[in-house]
Amino acid sequence: MTSEEDVAADVPEHASEPHIGESLLDAALDVFDAAEEAASGLGRTTTGPPPHIVASDHSPNVASLLTNSAGGRRETLARMTAAGIGQEDVQAVARVLVGDPDPETRLMAAEALATSRARLPLAVIQRALADPQDRVRAIAVQLAARRGFVSLPLLIPLVAQRSWPMAQAAALLVLRRIVEEEGQVPGQDLRSLLAAVADMDPPPLPAERPGLEALARTIGTERLRAHLAGSEAERLGAARLLLAEASPRALRFVSGLSEDASEEVRRAAAAASHLIEHQRPSGRPVTPDAATAAPSRWSFASGEPSESELVSSLARSLADPEHVVRRQAAATLERLPRRMLTDWVAQTLEGGSADSAAKAALVVEHLRLPDADEAMLKRASGLPAEGRAPYLGALSALKLDPARLAGLVSVVDPTHRQEAVRLAWQLGGRAVLPFLQSLLEDTAGPVRMAVMEVLGESGDPSAVEVAEHLLANDSSAAVRATAVYILARSDSHTRLAGLSRALSDPDPDVRATAVEALPRGLATEMVNVLLPALHDQDERVWQASLRHLAALPDQNLPLLWAALRQSPDPKREELVRSIERNDPERLASLAMQNVHARDPADRVLATELAARAGTPDSTAAVVAALSDPDPLVRRTAAAAMSTLRTPAAVGSLSRSLADPQVDVRVEAVRALGMIDDDGVPPVLIAALKDPELRVREMAAEALTRWHSPAVARQLAAALGSPDLRRPAGEVLARTGQPAVDPLVEVATGDDVEAAAAAGALLERIAGAATFAAYLASVDPETRLRGVQVLGAIGGSTAADALLGALSDPDVRIRARSAALLGAMGELRAVKPLRRMFLSDPVSEVAAAAESALRMLGTVPQSGGDLRVVEDVTENMVEPPRE
Amino acid sequence: MDPARSGRSLGLSELLAALASTDPAVRARAIPRVRPEPGVKEALIEALRDASSDVRRAAVRGLAQMREPGTASALIHVSMTDLSIVVRAEAVAALGSILESRTSREASSE
Numbered sequence: 005m006t007s008e009e010d011v012a013a014d015v016p017e018h019a020s021e022p023h024i025g026e027s028l029l030d031a032a033l034d035v036f037d038a039a040e041e042a043a044s045g046l047g048r049t050t051t052g053p054p055p056h057i058v059a060s061d062h063s064p065n066v067a068s069l070l071t072n073s074a075g076g077r078r079e080t081l082a083r084m085t086a087a088g089i090g091q092e093d094v095q096a097v098a099r100v101l102v103g104d105p106d107p108e109t110r111l112m113a114a115e116a117l118a119t120s121r122a123r124l125p126l127a128v129i130q131r132a133l134a135d136p137q138d139r140v141r142a143i144a145v146q147l148a149a150r151r152g153f154v155s156l157p158l159l160i161p162l163v164a165q166r167s168w169p170m171a172q173a174a175a176l177l178v179l180r181r182i183v184e185e186e187g188q189v190p191g192q193d194l195r196s197l198l199a200a201v202a203d204m205d206p207p208p209l210p211a212e213r214p215g216l217e218a219l220a221r222t223i224g225t226e227r228l229r230a231h232l233a234g235s236e237a238e239r240l241g242a243a244r245l246l247l248a249e250a251s252p253r254a255l256r257f258v259s260g261l262s263e264d265a266s267e268e269v270r271r272a273a274a275a276a277s278h279l280i281e282h283q284r285p286s287g288r289p290v291t292p293d294a295a296t297a298a299p300s301r302w303s304f305a306s307g308e309p310s311e312s313e314l315v316s317s318l319a320r321s322l323a324d325p326e327h328v329v330r331r332q333a334a335a336t337l338e339r340l341p342r343r344m345l346t347d348w349v350a351q352t353l354e355g356g357s358a359d360s361a362a363k364a365a366l367v368v369e370h371l372r373l374p375d376a377d378e379a380m381l382k383r384a385s386g387l388p389a390e391g392r393a394p395y396l397g398a399l400s401a402l403k404l405d406p407a408r409l410a411g412l413v414s415v416v417d418p419t420h421r422q423e424a425v426r427l428a429w430q431l432g433g434r435a436v437l438p439f440l441q442s443l444l445e446d447t448a449g450p451v452r453m454a455v456m457e458v459l460g461e462s463g464d465p466s467a468v469e470v471a472e473h474l475l476a477n478d479s480s481a482a483v484r485a486t487a488v489y490i491l492a493r494s495d496s497h498t499r500l501a502g503l504s505r506a507l508s509d510p511d512p513d514v515r516a517t518a519v520e521a522l523p524r525g526l527a528t529e530m531v532n533v534l535l536p537a538l539h540d541q542d543e544r545v546w547q548a549s550l551r552h553l554a555a556l557p558d559q560n561l562p563l564l565w566a567a568l569r570q571s572p573d574p575k576r577e578e579l580v581r582s583i584e585r586n587d588p589e590r591l592a593s594l595a596m597q598n599v600h601a602r603d604p605a606d607r608v609l610a611t612e613l614a615a616r617a618g619t620p621d622s623t624a625a626v627v628a629a630l631s632d633p634d635p636l637v638r639r640t641a642a643a644a645m646s647t648l649r650t651p652a653a654v655g656s657l658s659r660s661l662a663d664p665q666v667d668v669r670v671e672a673v674r675a676l677g678m679i680d681d682d683g684v685p686p687v688l689i690a691a692l693k694d695p696e697l698r699v700r701e702m703a704a705e706a707l708t709r710w711h712s713p714a715v716a717r718q719l720a721a722a723l724g725s726p727d728l729r730r731p732a733g734e735v736l737a738r739t740g741q742p743a744v745d746p747l748v749e750v751a752t753g754d755d756v757e758a759a760a761a762a763g764a765l766l767e768r769i770a771g772a773a774t775f776a777a778y779l780a781s782v783d784p785e786t787r788l789r790g791v792q793v794l795g796a797i798g799g800s801t802a803a804d805a806l807l808g809a810l811s812d813p814d815v816r817i818r819a820r821s822a823a824l825l826g827a828m829g830e831l832r833a834v835k836p837l838r839r840m841f842l843s844d845p846v847s848e849v850a851a852a853a854e855s856a857l858r859m860l861g862t863v864p865q866s867g868g869d870l871r872v873v874e875d876v877t878e879n880m881v882e883p884p885r886e
Numbered sequence: 887m888d889p890a891r892s893g894r895s896l897g898l899s900e901l902l903a904a905l906a907s908t909d910p911a912v913r914a915r916a917i918p919r920v921r922p923e924p925g926v927k928e929a930l931i932e933a934l935r936d937a938s939s940d941v942r943r944a945a946v947r948g949l950a951q952m953r954e955p956g957t958a959s960a961l962i963h964v965s966m967t968d969l970s971i972v973v974r975a976e977a978v979a980a981l982g983s984i985l986e987s988r989t990s991r992e993a994s995s996e
Contacts, residue, residue, distance in 0.1 A: 214967045217967070314958060314962075314981055317965060326971045336978055336979060336982030336985075337982070340982070340985060
């Protein structure tokens, strides 16, 4: 068994109870309890033995690892690592790995576990892979690899995680190892891997290609080729891996995708074609057979690597995931001339790529090259926080004197100097603070601001004094605003004085900052600064005051009321919203306190707020306000009812329709129109008679919105009232189809004038033809109804239909048609009526015909005078002379 | 017969024959005994791809001792990608020794 296999060997398993310890570290790892549940949550079951970790409550080391001193824990770990991590110590060390607050201690724990033979539960590994330290993650990758295929779901995503370069590099390495040791990678995991590679944006970088190349070779060209016909992610991932592998065969496969639908895949194909064109065989064949059998011969740069490249290569190995390799690299570098390394580091930090500079930082860290401190701080200051890890590690390793560290800040480019201040604080801690204060004289405002922030963060007593000075004297508004934040955290006396001063600052940002910085639940003395802030012309300032005003304690409600009263509408609306968000009950309290105020303006505002609060008490207050002696209050109350929409207000609103103020009646009608209650339509119909046009229009609009047959019936009934006939008719016409049936009822009723009005409306809404069609019904009642409606409608269409109905088999229909034609003065009916009069077998029908003929002015001489009948022309348009 | 066991140095053809053996021990033992001659460097570079970490480690050592142009690039590649910790560590040490010899040559020529 090789040394590496030793490392990977499993530990004998023993069932054990999880240790419930005595310190905060227990909170970090009771994960062992649920290790297997978590493992099954990864979608896999382990093929090997369950990964129980042996725990021993009696291990002397466990207690030392639970001490509150990070230094003590590190010492213990160092001792344990030197002696070799025993089975009984694994669980305790794993607890440190996933739960210790000190990053250095976690790193030591990870390294200690890496030197042991422990197979940790996947849940533990998963947590270690989420460690904030890249190095810890990289070691966790190695620990994951011991679990074989079951760890693939954890490791595959790391392939594309460039923000964790060490973990990424380690993942590429161990993935290859797992596949080599365990056999063919399962299809599901391969697809995940391809998707991860496809997701890399930008595409694989030079530093990543060697790892991907090795992985691609291990997976196999043919296996990857099969995925070139898969989904877009599969095609792209496979193409990139084959491109990294770069054998002629692999390149040929990829170059064949030049017509692929995916632009990225086509780019890979173009790159493969380019490589094919430029690929030249290198090196002499070992044997003729080998030359033909091994087309994927390794190819190295023909020129010799420079010294700089060799140093760079050794520096890269300082980030190797294996401790042994890193130690070898460090030892090798130690033997090199210091001058050469110093020059290489200086040149690399000065003008090298980010990758090279990070390697230089590793060299500085391992070899403690103090001359590089300035370049390191300059480089780190210009980077985003996530890229600073190597530089921070190196600068920490140099253990710079605080004065030196602060002095370095002043030589950093002014653009990044403020970041250098924060880094100096991060690296040097409290000891550096006295030396940073000289930077308060820096010409750049952001630098002074950074110093102020650092002082504030530190809680140093000098911070308040410095803040007061800067607030009073600094030329930069941003610096003064930063000072305000410091003062807001000081004692109440200093805070009040500072914030009062800030509220009169000429810059609105400073004033707004002062208001924002006020503590919640203000002390009484702070309240008085709020009203001036609310009245500030700058929106940022008065907006900032709203939150505090809304949250004032109950004893300050009069101040809040005054703020509401004194604010113009938009500002008042914002304040009310703020109160609503903060505590809706408070709105009701404010309203109820002022609803009986002497000043009508107070009562108006109180009524508005009461309606908005919408509590039972405040709603009752609004209803009561409908009877307020002041018309503006009554109007406000009526308008507020539109939002409350409570049926309980129908009575009060109905009474408001008798209000002498037109506006009150208009608002009352509007509010009634919003209430869904059967008592409302009669009130609105009555309002159609209001002498004021706006009231009538509002009522008509509200009634039209109902679109209800029931309301239409009430409106149709109103056609019997001469003074409502016209406005009700208008509403019915707008109501449309729902009004037809109610109107038919009226049209067939006894009230002739109402029937005529209904007939006219039916003509407008449905047309006479609709009812003429009734006459074709087999139901005599329907035909009779049609005849009656047509009579109410009148006109030629109706007359035509009624002439046809004179021969209806139903006596009632013939008689009613005859009567209606007579009433309509329809002269075309004379001849059929005379025939009916002379020949209809039913005396009641003949009588109806006679009556109709009388109305038409032509009466037959005797019952058998057929001549008279024949003498009447078909085109008679004037009544015959008697 | 295993030519590497004979104790004498090996030529290219003997090395190639040994590297064709199925026994990793035979392949690994042959490498330290090979004489520098044309084609050996290429054979050792190819041996860096051997399945056995012992053979690859021996190849790294062999290349480091040859100090021929082109070997440093191969060793850099190994230091970055080899699966074996010991092989990577060996490559790192070899690169260090190459660099040391270069710097000492430069120092003596100045």
